[in-house]
Amino acid sequence: MSAVADPGLPAKTGRALLIAQALKAFRANKLSSVGVVIFLTVVVLALLAPIIAPHDPLEQNILHRMEDPSAEFWLGTDSYGRDILSRLLYGARISLFIGVAAIGSAMLIGSTIGLYAGYRGGKVDAVIMQAMDVLLAFPALILGLVIVAMLGPSIQNLIIAISLTAIPPFARIARAPTIVVKERDFVEACRALGFNDTRIMLLHVLPNILSEILVMGSLWLATAIRVEASLSFIGLGVKPPTATWGGMIREGFEKILDTPWLSVFPGLAILLVVFSLNLIGDGLRDVIDPKTRTD
Amino acid sequence: MLAYVARRLLLAVPTLLAVMTLVFVLVRIVPGDPAQTILGDQASQEALMAMRERLGLNRPLWEQYIDFLRDALSGDWGNSMVTGHPILQEILNVLPYTIDLTVASLIIGALFGIPLGVWSALHRNRLVDYVTRVGSLLGLSFPAFVSAILLLLVFSIELNWFPVISAGDRSSVGEVLENLALPAINLGLIMTAYITRVTRSSMLNVLGEDYIRTAHAKGLPNRAVIWIHALRNALIPVVTVVGLYLGILIGNSVLTEIVFNRPGLGKLIVGALSQRDYTMLQGLMVIYTFIIIIVNLLTDLTYGLIDPRVKYS
Amino acid sequence: MARRPANGQAPAQFALDVRGLTTSFYVGGKWFPAVRDVSFALKRHETLALVGESGCGKSMTAMSIMGLVPKDAGRVKAEAILFEGQDLARASEAKMREVRGDGISMVFQEPMTSLNPVLTIGFQVSEALRHHRGLSRRDAAARALHILDQVKIPSAKSRFNDYPHQFSGGMRQRVMIAMALACQPKILLADEPTTALDVTIQAQILELLRELKRETGMAMIFITHNLGVVAELADRVAVMYAGQIVEIAEVAELFARPTHPYTEALLRSIPRSDRDTAELYTIPGQVPPITRMPPGCKFADRCAYRLDRCQAEEQQLAPLAKAPAHAVRCWRRTEETQPEMVVVDA
Secondary structure (H helix, E strand, O other), rough: OOOHHOOOOOOOOOHHEEEHHHHHHHHOOOOHHHHHHHHHHHHHHHHHHHHHOOOOOOOHHHHHHHOOOOOOOOEEEOOOOEHHHHHHHHHHHHHHHHHHHHHHHHHHHHHHHHHHHHHHHHHHHHHHHHHHHHHHHHHHHHHHHHHHHHOOOHHHHHHHHHHHHHHHHHHHHHHHHHHHHHOOOOHHHHHHOOHHHHHHHHHHHHHHHHHHHHHHHHHHHHHHHHHHHHHHHHHOOOOOOOOOOOHHHHHHHHHHOOOHHHHHHHHHHHHHHHHHHHHHHHHHHHHHHHHHHHO | OOOHHHHHHHHHHHHHHHHHHHHHHHHHHHOOOHHHHHHHOOOOOHHHHHHHHHHOOOOHHHHHHHHHHHHHOOOOEEEEOOOOOHHHHHHHHHHHHHHHHHHHHHHHHHHHHHHHHHHHHOOOOOOOOOOOOHHHHHHHOOHHHHHHHHHHHHHHHHHOOOOOOOOOOOOHHHHHHHHHHHHHHHHHHHHHHHHHHHHHHHHHHHHHHHHHHHHHHHHOOHHHHHHHHHHHHHHHHHHHHHHHHHHHHHHHHHHHHOOOOOOOHHHHHHHHHHHHOOHHHHHHHHEEEEEEEHHHHHHHHHHHOOOOOOOOO | OOOOOOOOOOOOOEEEEEEEEEEEEEEEEEEEEEEEEEEEEEEEOOEEEEEEOOOHHHHHHHHHHHOOOOOOOEEEEEEEEEEOOEEHHHOOHHHHHHEOOOOEEEOOOOHHHHOOOOOHHHHHHHHHHHHHHOHHHHHHHHHHHHHHHHHOOOOOOHOOOOOOHHOOOHHHHHHHHHHHHOOOOOOOEEEEOOOOOOHHHHHHHHHHHHHHHHHHOEEEEEOOOOOHHHHHOOOOOEEOOOOEEEEEEEHHHHHHOOOOOOHHHHOOOOOOOOOOHOOOOOOOOOOOOHHOOOOOOOOHOOOOOOOHHHOOOOOEEEEOOOOOEEOOOOOHHHHHHOOOOOOOOO
């Protein structure tokens, strides 16, 4: 096979190449683009919810209880006569906010822990990573369940619980390249030039792990949204009457024999967002790790 | 190998101890008085004092800790704060349901996921591969309760093929299977999605290996190359991933048990959490940790079955 | 090169007759040949060495003969590849599977990765016997054990159920050879079988191959970049450069009269004990990538004897007047000896 080893491509390195590759892969991988379009649409709809929602999501209307989809209520109404579509739009805000905040902080805290553990090495590293492994071994949903139950259900506590479950994978991603970079000669040289260690690590490690963190981020955002919905469904999420997708399904599930769409519509909404994020993550991963390339 | 298993279990003791300590601490730093929770808002001061006494809540923390550990090790996990039944008994009562569900989903996942993954890899970039990839990605995007609700709607409510409530009766194999079918299909489909994906990518890696070329050079028929030479190697990462996803499976079983109203650890933990049944919660966390340790051990033992390079020493 | 009858049938003295073999790869939307118009005949019981730097198409030539070039990336075309009265270039995949591992076997370069790590060596050696000969598990095992003894695996019987990782590199290569020889093939393609091994082990494996060849009378195509090995083992040598044969001759003739400038340069770059290694000659430049093959002579860029004509037009492989069995692909050398020479062999 040696004959095809060198097709004569110019050797490019660094971030420019990565971005170019990402764009190319996204162009090639139509599914990822579909994912991006779906996700961005949901984000825009969520942001515009106060403007575009046809009704107040909390407004009860006893004259229009559990109505089928109609011109006024596109997706019907729930048992309090609230407009499902409006509740879905507002629910998207909660889901996305909790997901993004939880995964954002998990990224930040996780990579800091990983950087620190990798940089310190030795016993500190061993203890931290052992703790991370134990945390990772626990089912995310069970862990989230227990933490939220302990802290009490509120948006803030949901964010804490979900981000705690998502910290270990980010710590792992950050740690591996830190150990490699630490051993390189230029770190000594930087130190000799008077750069401090934090700055050296940030400058040299961050660019290495950024892409991988983004992939992990999109996949874990999908998980976070799923876990949040699951917690709300169990009854440990944001308290009613606030509209959340999981909560809507919970309420709808009680009436499943009469009006299945009450739980089906929010269920499909969650599915759509999680699926779009998985499509994006999958496409991004192909760019970064050609070994698992799917096309 | 027995020695290996024994040593692994011994090594698990510190982990279990750590989890128990953590649970013990967590339960006690949580705001809210368990005695109050149990007796309700209307309880008298005397009743509250008596309840605290009975629960040992007014003794020094370290004493409670020692007692807790000693009792736990001797198999006395205390009684539920809510029902008063022994914790261990309650857990062991529902454990078979959760184990049935997990094992059945795993079997479904492997039965469908492995052939699908292989098939997809062999038809790389053709239509079937495309469909399988999108399908499996969609499958693992399903929150377990959404898929459960859809299955319930279609197969129990519309078609009336399965019972709406999968509760209880374990008197005959038929009953067990009938109650198990839909919940197991629900989790099994999600598991299938995971296993399909990892089998596909692992198979693609293996098909590029030198020893596959060697097998072709021997003139073996394609099916021998794929099912004897490639699959066995491709299964090694599948085992890793399955071990990891068992955690997700156990988490998802909570949701499945709720939707199908099926007894199990998941329903027990949700009940314990909503009623602040701390002794039950302690017991459940220890059981979960124990299950995870066993799963990891089984995963490592499975490697040995597939990969002769793995040594238990 | 001697003309052969073009009746589609290989003369009886040929074990394999390859004519006009071209193997192309699909790179960036276009097909590029990695092996171009290679023709040679392998006589019965003969060892033909294919020599050249890495990337010159030697391995790909062997893979093409075996029908092992991946279909999605590569395309094999040939006028004919004649083996035992069949044209392998036109054989179905099913037919090729019958030939592979039975009539023609191959030993690969990497003993560490070419054996399946999860199957016992006993299984892997007896597999071909069970498949091609329809032997029972037990008969195949008995025969496999015999071959493992033949390739000198110490205490083969007790190691029959061991896995590849329990063997050293040299021992694994012996297992590979045993696997290849299981069905007593007419032809063995050995693709740099010793390159990945230590020097002492290399010598042992070469000795083993020589012995086995004497015992079985099979023909062998031995692929190597090491001319030292060629001198020890081969009857004839084909030197390849950039996917083409640039010179082919009997081994003694080639070493006595290296004619193509590339062959000459290769010979000068062999380390020799009677010379200081510090003066070791290296050929300047490198093989052009298949996507950027120059017109004319592919070696012209690196050639010290280059004429203007070399870069414009390609010479065909043409026999020397004084030694008809010695053919060279070089304007300068063929014209120096016989200026009016007309190209005959395509």
